[in-house]
Amino acid sequence: MAKMIRDCWLIFGSALRVMLRNPAWVFFGLFQPICYMLLFAPLLKNLVGVPGFPSGGAYNVFTPGLMMMMAIFGTGFAGFTVIGQLREGVIERLRVTPVNRLAMMIGMISVSLLNLLAQTALLVGIGLLLGFRPDVGGLLLLVVLLLLGGLMMASCSYAVALLLKNEGSLAAAVNLVALPLLLLSGIMLPLSFAPDILQKIANANPFAYAVTASRALVGGSLGDVSVLQGFIIFGVLAALALFWVTRSIRKAAM
Amino acid sequence: MAMIETHKLAKTFKARKGAVEAVRGVDLQVNEGEIFGFLGPNGAGKTTTMRMLSTLLDPTSGQATICGYDLRRESGHVRDQIGYVGQKGGAEAMETGRENLVLQGRLYGMSKADAQKRAAELITRLDLEPFADRLAKTYSGGQRRRLDIAMGMMHRPRLLILDEPTTGLDPQSRARIWEEVRSLRAEGMTIFLTTHYMDEADGLCDRLAIIDNGQIVGEDTPNGLKQQIAGDIISLGLNMQNGTGAKVKEALHTQAFLRELEETDAGLQLYVDRGEEVLPEVLRLLDHNGAVTRRVTLARPTLEDVFLRLTGRSLREEQTA
Numbered sequence: 001m002a003k004m005i006r007d008c009w010l011i012f013g014s015a016l017r018v019m020l021r022n023p024a025w026v027f028f029g030l031f032q033p034i035c036y037m038l039l040f041a042p043l044l045k046n047l048v049g050v051p052g053f054p055s056g057g058a059y060n061v062f063t064p065g066l067m068m069m070m071a072i073f074g075t076g077f078a079g080f081t082v083i084g085q086l087r088e089g090v091i092e093r094l095r096v097t098p099v100n101r102l103a104m105m106i107g108m109i110s111v112s113l114l115n116l117l118a119q120t121a122l123l124v125g126i127g128l129l130l131g132f133r134p135d136v137g138g139l140l141l142l143v144v145l146l147l148l149g150g151l152m153m154a155s156c157s158y159a160v161a162l163l164l165k166n167e168g169s170l171a172a173a174v175n176l177v178a179l180p181l182l183l184l185s186g187i188m189l190p191l192s193f194a195p196d197i198l199q200k201i202a203n204a205n206p207f208a209y210a211v212t213a214s215r216a217l218v219g220g221s222l223g224d225v226s227v228l229q230g231f232i233i234f235g236v237l238a239a240l241a242l243f244w245v246t247r248s249i250r251k252a253a254m
Numbered sequence: 255m256a257m258i259e260t261h262k263l264a265k266t267f268k269a270r271k272g273a274v275e276a277v278r279g280v281d282l283q284v285n286e287g288e289i290f291g292f293l294g295p296n297g298a299g300k301t302t303t304m305r306m307l308s309t310l311l312d313p314t315s316g317q318a319t320i321c322g323y324d325l326r327r328e329s330g331h332v333r334d335q336i337g338y339v340g341q342k343g344g345a346e347a348m349e350t351g352r353e354n355l356v357l358q359g360r361l362y363g364m365s366k367a368d369a370q371k372r373a374a375e376l377i378t379r380l381d382l383e384p385f386a387d388r389l390a391k392t393y394s395g396g397q398r399r400r401l402d403i404a405m406g407m408m409h410r411p412r413l414l415i416l417d418e419p420t421t422g423l424d425p426q427s428r429a430r431i432w433e434e435v436r437s438l439r440a441e442g443m444t445i446f447l448t449t450h451y452m453d454e455a456d457g458l459c460d461r462l463a464i465i466d467n468g469q470i471v472g473e474d475t476p477n478g479l480k481q482q483i484a485g486d487i488i489s490l491g492l493n494m495q496n497g498t499g500a501k502v503k504e505a506l507h508t509q510a511f512l513r514e515l516e517e518t519d520a521g522l523q524l525y526v527d528r529g530e531e532v533l534p535e536v537l538r539l540l541d542h543n544g545a546v547t548r549r550v551t552l553a554r555p556t557l558e559d560v561f562l563r564l565t566g567r568s569l570r571e572e573q574t575a
Binding site: 007 | 305308309310330333334338341342344347348353357361362363389405
């Protein structure tokens with residue numbers, strides 16, 4: 001266990017240095033949420049009061065959804081780094097060392113999660129300025145839920161990257177999967193606006209539960225059933241994804 | 255003690271059209287303290303074998319012992335004992351040489367202080383000082399390769415596996431790597447390397463194995479292989495009347511020393527044992543059968559000849575492939 005934590009920390013340290021030396025990535029990651037907050041959220045203001053729009057004000061509805069989107073889409077592209085590393089033989093070199101494979105993946109993914117935390121902080125900061133008024137305890141729990149979601153998506157992204165070994169295919173795969181999941185999760189607009197058939201499909205979408213949970217948390221209803229559902233769904237999926245990516249790295253070859 | 259010992263090591267890949275037998279039962283023995291070269295055309299199973307020996311790929315069948323540990327059951331111990339430098343090196347481009355070295359050492363369980371000390375030692379040893387604290391992506395090919403090798407040496411492995419350590423380097427950098435590999439051997443390390451360069455196989459390696467179609471087709475010292483496989487080459491420039499050619503060939507074919515005979519534009523090319531001893535006999539036979547000898551050259555076989563005979567392909571073709 002001590003070795004596992006040590007390996008995690010070593011790989012994380014290295015991956016963090018590498019990320020900070022590519023400031024374009026960090027900038028790109030922060031630019032998107034700013035755009036959504038400043039250029040899209042204001043449009044929602046006029047929807048408040050329309051039948052079906054959740055209570056709590058435009059920013060309390062939109063900000064948690066946007067945070068969830070960052071967690072899912074932003075980390076979905078985490079696998080890009082591993083393709084370069086695969087090509088340059090970095091992964092192969094690491095695989096010959098005794099480094100713990102699970103620790104190696106957690107160390108790499110943690111950097112994406114740190115990035116996600118920074119994005120979330122920025123979103124919340126801008127949101128607060130514009131009228132976002134979250135419950136503090138709920139917001140903290142929401143951050144944990146976001147990290148679970150990020151862990152799941154980053155793991156999947158790494159696993160798919162190791163499978164496809166090509167940036168273009170990875171981008172296509174992420175968009176192919178993430179876009180419909182996001183649209184059917186009620187992030188952009190609440191699903192209560194959706195026709196019956198879409199709502200039924202959304203019931204099978206794990207992200208829809210997480211988005212509902214995130215709004216409940218921000219509203220301070222920590223005991224809401226959607227919160228429990230969201231945590232269980234993301235927790236189980238994150239564990240499965242981590243298992244998948246650790247298995248993939250054991251076999252990874254260019 | 256054998257550092258690498260394999261018995262019927264095999265790997266079969268599942269492909270869309272049935273199974274591909276990449277390695278079909280390789281028996282190898284690499285002894286402690288030798289530089290062992292592993293040659294073969296592309297697609298012969300060379301890389302697959304290397305990847306199995308370095309724990310990157312599970313064998314389908316067969317056994318292998320690396321530094322006394324079973325490759326399959328004790329892969330953790332095997333990893334501790336071997337250093338591996340892949341074809342692509344594997345240094346993180348966005349980290350400095352020193353950062354790469356220290357991380358590598360620490361992943362093998364060294365303390366931070368030990369890893370820093372060892373990194374400094376290797377930086378001096380491999381002349382990396384002037385750029386040790388620059389990002390690895392700024393290094394030239396030769397500098398990068400020296401960093402790769404230093405990384406493979408960080409944890410003082412007993413066996414160093416180098417996959418094409420000098421491919422694409424300028425002659426000076428290649429000489430520098432050879433020098434380092436020799437000095438490692440002098441310190442008792444065992445080196446297992448692949449190469450596409452004949453001079454490297456010939457001049458650097460103590461023993462060689464050649465793999466083709468997933469099987470070892472030759473294994474010996476460079477000189478042993480040349481004698482055993484190719485024999486000496488006698489090239490003859492001849493003037494032959496009608497009918498003499500057939501008589502000459504018939505006479506030569508009865509000789510025990512003749513391994514192979516090829517007709518060339520100028521005359522004949524003979525592959526023989528102990529060329530300098532049989533040359534007078536060859537000349538006497540030619541004279542006796544009415545052929546006029548205009549020119550004679552006796553050449554030692556090169557590894558290129560050995561490679562060509564064993565695999566039907568040239569080492570140099572492979573290089574550009």
